[in-house]
Amino acid sequence: MVDNYEDLVARSPETFRGEYAIDVRIHHEVTGIDAVNQRVSIKTDEGRELSEPYDHLLIATGARPICPKVPNADAEGIFGLSTLASGLRVQEFIERNKPRRAVVVGGGYIGLEMAEALVRRGLDVSLVQRGQEVMGTLDSDMGQLVSKALRDIGVTLYLSEEFTAFETKDGKVSEVTTDQRSLPADIVILGIGVTPNSELAAGAGIELAAKNAIKVDDQMRTSTTNIWAAGDCAASVHRLTGQPIYIALGTVANKQGLVAGTNLAGGDLRFPGVMGTAVSKICQVEVARTGLQEKELQEIGSEYATAIIKTKTRAGYYPGSGSISVKLLGEVASGRLLGAQIVGMEGAAKRVDVIATALTAGMTAQDLIDLDLSYAPPFSPVWDPVQIAARQLIKQL
Amino acid sequence: MVDNYEDLVARSPETFRGEYAIDVRIHHEVTGIDAVNQRVSIKTDEGRELSEPYDHLLIATGARPICPKVPNADAEGIFGLSTLASGLRVQEFIERNKPRRAVVVGGGYIGLEMAEALVRRGLDVSLVQRGQEVMGTLDSDMGQLVSKALRDIGVTLYLSEEFTAFETKDGKVSEVTTDQRSLPADIVILGIGVTPNSELAAGAGIELAAKNAIKVDDQMRTSTTNIWAAGDCAASVHRLTGQPIYIALGTVANKQGLVAGTNLAGGDLRFPGVMGTAVSKICQVEVARTGLQEKELQEIGSEYATAIIKTKTRAGYYPGSGSISVKLLGEVASGRLLGAQIVGMEGAAKRVDVIATALTAGMTAQDLIDLDLSYAPPFSPVWDPVQIAARQLIKQL
Numbered sequence: 001m002v003d004n005y006e007d008l009v010a011r012s013p014e015t016f017r018g019e020y021a022i023d024v025r026i027h028h029e030v031t032g033i034d035a036v037n038q039r040v041s042i043k044t045d046e047g048r049e050l051s052e053p054y055d056h057l058l059i060a061t062g063a064r065p066i067c068p069k070v071p072n073a074d075a076e077g078i079f080g081l082s083t084l085a086s087g088l089r090v091q092e093f094i095e096r097n098k099p100r101r102a103v104v105v106g107g108g109y110i111g112l113e114m115a116e117a118l119v120r121r122g123l124d125v126s127l128v129q130r131g132q133e134v135m136g137t138l139d140s141d142m143g144q145l146v147s148k149a150l151r152d153i154g155v156t157l158y159l160s161e162e163f164t165a166f167e168t169k170d171g172k173v174s175e176v177t178t179d180q181r182s183l184p185a186d187i188v189i190l191g192i193g194v195t196p197n198s199e200l201a202a203g204a205g206i207e208l209a210a211k212n213a214i215k216v217d218d219q220m221r222t223s224t225t226n227i228w229a230a231g232d233c234a235a236s237v238h239r240l241t242g243q244p245i246y247i248a249l250g251t252v253a254n255k256q257g258l259v260a261g262t263n264l265a266g267g268d269l270r271f272p273g274v275m276g277t278a279v280s281k282i283c284q285v286e287v288a289r290t291g292l293q294e295k296e297l298q299e300i301g302s303e304y305a306t307a308i309i310k311t312k313t314r315a316g317y318y319p320g321s322g323s324i325s326v327k328l329l330g331e332v333a334s335g336r337l338l339g340a341q342i343v344g345m346e347g348a349a350k351r352v353d354v355i356a357t358a359l360t361a362g363m364t365a366q367d368l369i370d371l372d373l374s375y376a377p378p379f380s381p382v383w384d385p386v387q388i389a390a391r392q393l394i395k396q397l
Numbered sequence: 398m399v400d401n402y403e404d405l406v407a408r409s410p411e412t413f414r415g416e417y418a419i420d421v422r423i424h425h426e427v428t429g430i431d432a433v434n435q436r437v438s439i440k441t442d443e444g445r446e447l448s449e450p451y452d453h454l455l456i457a458t459g460a461r462p463i464c465p466k467v468p469n470a471d472a473e474g475i476f477g478l479s480t481l482a483s484g485l486r487v488q489e490f491i492e493r494n495k496p497r498r499a500v501v502v503g504g505g506y507i508g509l510e511m512a513e514a515l516v517r518r519g520l521d522v523s524l525v526q527r528g529q530e531v532m533g534t535l536d537s538d539m540g541q542l543v544s545k546a547l548r549d550i551g552v553t554l555y556l557s558e559e560f561t562a563f564e565t566k567d568g569k570v571s572e573v574t575t576d577q578r579s580l581p582a583d584i585v586i587l588g589i590g591v592t593p594n595s596e597l598a599a600g601a602g603i604e605l606a607a608k609n610a611i612k613v614d615d616q617m618r619t620s621t622t623n624i625w626a627a628g629d630c631a632a633s634v635h636r637l638t639g640q641p642i643y644i645a646l647g648t649v650a651n652k653q654g655l656v657a658g659t660n661l662a663g664g665d666l667r668f669p670g671v672m673g674t675a676v677s678k679i680c681q682v683e684v685a686r687t688g689l690q691e692k693e694l695q696e697i698g699s700e701y702a703t704a705i706i707k708t709k710t711r712a713g714y715y716p717g718s719g720s721i722s723v724k725l726l727g728e729v730a731s732g733r734l735l736g737a738q739i740v741g742m743e744g745a746a747k748r749v750d751v752i753a754t755a756l757t758a759g760m761t762a763q764d765l766i767d768l769d770l771s772y773a774p775p776f777s778p779v780w781d782p783v784q785i786a787a788r789q790l791i792k793q794l
Binding site: 002007008239249250251252254255270271272273274275276277278279280281286288290317318319347349350351352353354356357358360361363367370371372373374375376378379380382383384 | 399404405636646647648649651652667668669670671672673674675676677678683685687714715716744746747748749750751753754755757758760764767768769770771772773775776777779780781
């Protein structure tokens with residue numbers, strides 16, 4: 001646990017002003033962009049209205065949690081998570097109201113991390129998930145391992161169940177209704193994804209891409225001259241498919257920011273896109289994925305094969321050796337790798353980076369087997385788990 | 398600690414006989430190969446002499462610790478480490494003789510692992526190393542981090558010092574002499590490398606390669622028809638230089654064995670060679686390397702640049718976040734990566750696999766920066782340490 005939430009802030013407004021000499025204005029909201037005259041209109045928290053000129057404008061408005069369009073969605077006790085402030089609001093609500101029963105709607109990264117945090121705080125936690133298993137960015141045969149990890153810590157899962165409504169009492173949330181049941185709730189966490197804050201851009205006539213994210217080129221230029229976008233408000237390109245994709249992750253945001261900042265200051269960097277890599281930790285269970293999952297491969301009509309293996313994170317006899325399951329996906333005709341999913345104990349997840357690298361290089365399953373990956377008993381079986389999976393995949397190709 | 402040494406045995410003779418129906422003969426030494434008539438001569442432990450025919454012969458005679466050619470090298474209390482039995486002999490010697498002062502000659506993997514083991518058993522441990530720092534497979538700027546880790550656990554290091562002789566008393570080792578001093582010793586561990594057991598092969602006229610290892614092609618065929626070799630007795634090819642190299646590591650041996658076994662049974666597998674990847678753990682410090690180090694690059698006349706960065710294994714605020722140092726080497730003209738060395742706390746070492754994969758794919762420092770590597774606070778800073786190193790390396794190219 002991190003003791004002080006301020007430790008989570010990488011750079012304060014003072015850092016920007018002091019170290020970078022950037023004129024940071026907080027409590028200033030940009031309400032409109034005049035792309036022709038290169039000006040933005042601003043409204044301050046105290047109600048003042050300003051207009052400022054720009055040579056280059058970077059839109060980095062981020063994303064917000066998706067809130068279902070149902071009655072009572074704004075009731076007290078219902079929280080979406082995005083900013084540090086939103087996390088603090090949940091903490092404050094829990095301390096003030098001492099909720100007993102929590103319902104998490106959605107089984108993605110945010111939903112699972114919040115479910116774990118609430119269980120640790122002693123709440124009775126239920127999680128409603130539309131998909132067959134939690135963590136829909138994994139195939140269900142791997143997602144079930146994560147579902148199990150959640151049940152193991154005491155989360156009650158309602159899978160393949162559709163959230164339908166909130167019930168309230170005295171303006172506070174009291175129940176979450178699904179297509180199959182009604183769950184009493186003192187607090188509700190929304191974990192059904194985020195949507196880009198792209199309204200400002202759209203209002204200025206800037207083109208949007210997948211899921212309303214701002215369309216950018218590989219230099220992070222929008223469709224409008226001298227306007228750039230980066231981070232959770234901007235779209236990406238998937239490096240395997242070449243198709244636009246919206247992935248709101250810190251690593252992507254950070255890289256896009258570097259590229260945009262460098263380019264608008266006259267440099268030349270490119271953001272080549274994403275591989276769909278993501279990693280998470282639910283209690284002791286590490287979860288990782290990269291590339292394309294079965295659903296995505298079916299959508300693009302790929303003829304693929306899969307292999308799942310279960311082995312150990314370290315030499316079998318080595319203390320602390322835990323289980324690791326690796327799923328690999330490969331193209332039948334070429335043997336080319338298409339994706340990977342990993343669920344396992346300590347040391348499991350970061351192995352996905354080898355596959356992300358192999359995918360970027362267009363490697364086949366045989367290429368993966370041929371890699372000289374590191375081995376010593378504290379770190380790995382003699383054959384790294386990803387290579388054991390590749391040996392299994394080759395038999396299916 | 399592993400409680401029972403038998404847990405370290407992956408497959409017993411009984412497993413081979415039972416599960417694989419292989420006629421395993423222990424206590425049988427092959428003393429000669431008649432490659433013309435395809436027969437081997439055998440001497441049993443009881444002194445019987447046999448001759449057996451073969452269709453295919455696999456030489457998997459392994460390697461043995463190098464023993465310095467000095468007087469008293471066979472004195473009691475001096476141990477090389479290779480087989481499980483040799484480890485048990487050290488353990489038995491310690492239990493029987495209760496040595497107080499240990500001297501380890503050589504600062505490679507075996508020397509360091511034994512130094513740690515002896516410190517843990519309460520011995521006063523000195524280590525003599527010819528090189529400027531321990532772990533000569535790292536450049537000295539990274540090796541010094543490992544030297545520090547050893548000093549931190551109480552090992553006394555004598556660096557840049559040449560071992561010269563053993564002194565004995567009543568047939569037991571009593572002192573280790575270097576070109577600078579004399580060190581009292583109740584037990585001595587030799588960690589100055591291994592040499593392939595290739596005499597049997599050489600006696601049959603089979604060609605040897607680097608460091609007297611048996612020369613093999615990528616199918617593990619020796620120069621003589623129907624004779625194959627694999628493991629610590631066989632040479633490899635370095636995938637970056639294309640040059641023969643001798644690397645006695647379990648992962649290489651295991652892969653060569655699979656390739657040799659598959660091919661001599663009529664299959665078709667290739668062993669593409671090694672990338673020089675290795676990993677080790679000294680107490681809590683993880684050490685990894687891949688590709689070529691400065692010394693190797695100078696030998697081949699490469700014009701290279703280097704960068705070393707120090708960062709954290711996890712998000713800075715995340716509990717358990719430790720330091721990690723990454724050194725990257727790249728070719729000045731092309732930006733192509735040439736090697737990496739990593740020293741750090743938990744989670745540091747296995748990151749070398751990303752570089753091993755990138756090296757195999759011929760990636761540049763920019764390619765490494767562009768990779769979509771996984772990020773979440775329990776696993777990594779937003780930019781993975783290997784990418785932070787690549788950003789630094791680009792400035793040097």
